[in-house]
Amino acid sequence: METNPQPYEYIDTARRTPTDWEFVTAVTPPVGGWLEVDLQPHQVDHIWKCIEQKGTTHTRTLVGHIDNSYKLEDIDNIFWDTTLYPLCNKFGDVFDNLGRHIPVEGKHPYYLNNWWVNYQKQHEFNPVHNHAGVYSFVAWLKIPTDSTEQNNLPIGQNRNGNVVSDFEFVFTDMAGKVQGYLYKMDKSRENTLLLFPSGLKHTVYPFYNCPDDRISISGNIFLDTKTDFYETPPILGSISHREPELEEYRTTDLNRVVDFNGEQQVQFKREVHGKIPSGRDISQCITYAHEVEIKGKEPKEVTPIVSSFQPKMSYSSKAFAHTDEISIEQPDFDKYFSPDKDRRGNTPLGGGKKEMPLNYEPFLDEWEYPFWARDNKGMMEWIDNEPLFEFRPQACKAHMTRWDAHVQCPEVEKLWNWMRLVLFPENYNSAVNGLYPVNAEIWGVRYDKGTRIDWHNHRTSTRSFAYYINCPEGSPPLMFKDDNVEIEPAEGKLILFDGRMSHKVPETPVDGRYVLSGNLFFE
Known part of the structure; x- marks a missing residue:
């Protein structure tokens, strides 16, 4: 990948006042x-x-x-x-x-x-x-x-x-x-x-x-935290009259989207996590539930269940092509223990051996952004050109941008509009109590060799996401503490999850793993 990052320009903001000594200047910092x-x-x-x-x-x-x-x-x-x-x-x-x-x-x-x-x-x-x-x-x-x-x-x-x-x-x-x-x-x-x-x-x-x-x-x-500077695009069925490009997000049914040229593509959506087909043909990404392999720290085995979360995760096959409703058997988990016993704390995500009840229902939902091949390069270039965010959270040991990527980067804005208009119509269970996302904070992260993000969550965010922009061979997975789930990265994959779930990205052995992350805010 070739990028042309803009050279950093240092601006001296100090006030310099000459003194009565020829070679002495008084410097007053801001x-x-x-x-x-x-x-x-x-x-x-x-x-x-x-x-x-x-x-x-x-x-x-x-x-x-x-x-x-x-x-x-x-x-x-x-x-x-x-x-x-x-x-x-x-x-x-x-x-x-x-x-x-x-x-x-x-x-x-x-x-x-x-x-x-x-x-x-x-x-x-x-x-x-x-x-x-x-x-x-x-x-x-x-x-x-x-x-x-x-x-x-x-x-x-x-x-x-x-x-x-x-x-x-x-x-x-x-x-x-x-x-x-x-x-x-x-x-x-x-x-x-x-x-x-x-x-x-x-x-x-x-x-x-x-x-x-x-x-x-x-x-x-x-x-005024109840008001934001971002215009809220119209809900599904009322495509934006401001930008013709938003026509590409118009949906024809639950399983297909139409791009700007009118070409139909199968829309990938599944509420499971595991292996993604190696081919990048979107039609290959429709996976039957019994074909999914759940990954974790324990020995891996093929299981007919979509999730082994307790309490039971919601599941629907409405977005699967040629798939009937599936009855999913859940294992009986009586207790919840944090998989990372070295972490301290008495919260469900805090670790330790103490039994902790969940105060939220774990949620994971997986999609593929159909325009990833067109937009990912622009996202990568924007992340490269952004300076390191000065208020980067302590858990982040990688290059992180500020939190308004969907305002600053046109390609991220397109992804954000697609998420609102396609992921959250009323009949998709990924919406929160039928509400519609009206705003977000979205940031980019570039992982180079030796960088990582430690265990953390997104505070009270009920819907957060991770979108994979570039995933070179050897890129580490996204790990969730809930049931030790690991999600392998793949370009164009979008993971929607409850932001209160503790997760991390292990230290990466390669350069150039690019991700967008964000939190969604609802009406």
């Missing part, structure tokens, strides 16, 4: 910061309009020692649309898009989770604290005091620092020392907004000898 904004009159007017319609008290949910704080509603979302949302984008341009570091599934937009107005009276204060969310903000609308006058009061004199009435960010520097940045409060700070990372600690010091209220607003911006 350590983050915040945005300081001068609110415009129309923005301030809208904020005051929202304050006039303030809601219930918000005091009990805040850390501050301020008696009068009230919830606000953004009327017609004007404050979000015209101020906060653009500032989130600007923060990403100037510093970093902080939301991308949040370990959530998929890509999600920001939204204004909550905001409130504070009427701070003399002697009241906010101790050092931070906020929940990704970004937070504060804006001062009315400041009746002057920092200089406040610090000239007796309480501010002869002190190591003059912070009376002021606002301060608190953080550690490169040497680990606690530092602060003060905003001196006076009339010049009115209508100033600060947008900062929610985890940045800050404090508000009290003011004195002033009967008037200091009025400010604060709030938090979260990721």
Whole structure:
């Protein structure tokens, strides 16, 4: 295989400042910061309009020692649309898009989770604290005091620092020392907004000898994990009107698909795992249940059962050509033991000799993607060109991409659309309680010699998958702890399984084993 990976381009993000010494430069690495904004009159007017319609008290949910704080509603979302949302984008341009570091599934937009107005009276204060969310903000609308006058009061004199009435960010520097940045409060700070990372600690010091209220607003911006950036293609029977290429996923019956040129191909689907015919003719991949060999660590034997899972795995022959419903006899398993006795833990997948009940029904379903010969090369090239994912799970000891392959790679997007439109019509039992997958996280993995993925599961994902892109001779199998099942890799094979099942890929003796993995999310 010949690939042309793009050379990695290093970008120096440090700020370099010449000094008065000719050969000395001051280097300041990117350590983050915040945005300081001068609110415009129309923005301030809208904020005051929202304050006039303030809601219930918000005091009990805040850390501050301020008696009068009230919830606000953004009327017609004007404050979000015209101020906060653009500032989130600007923060990403100037510093970093902080939301991308949040370990959530998929890509999600920001939204204004909550905001409130504070009427701070003399002697009241906010101790050092931070906020929940990704970004937070504060804006001062009315400041009746002057920092200089406040610090000239007796309480501010002869002190190591003059912070009376002021606002301060608190953080550690490169040497680990606690530092602060003060905003001196006076009339010049009115209508100033600060947008900062929610985890940045800050404090508000009290003011004195002033009967008037200091009025400010604060709030938090979260990721909306109930919404994603991906368009959901129409369900089966309503092929996408946006992309003609999706016509290739139209199904004519349960056992066939039609490609873009109108040529019919037998659709391979079977809910068993074992050997796949060596030929790549899809029609050869229809295997009768009694021909399947179950593989495991125990001596292998040909068995008439499709699965020896306990509890009983669901099985249907609807997708088999020329096959009647098959009565499957299951063995009587009274207890479940983890096959890997060296692993610790008291969960069903945690190992040990303790008897553990299953809290899910094991599920394995096997398909063949009919367009693998067309699309796999593009998938491989995309994986090669992707940098190593910076939040790679600890169990992964191989090259792993980020989790949005179906958005970044056109060939993966085609596979994803095919999965939704072909694997999950209502009459296929691979759907979860009749639900339809609306989103996913999909990533690529390249295994080279000496790499592996240790025992792990996909947390609460009820449907996960593995798709084989390239499988050179000697490629290791996919192993499941449940009944010691091993699945031999084959290009174009797609394994759908319950993501809560513990699985691993042993150390590979060869280079170039390419796989897509993912988790499906349902309505």
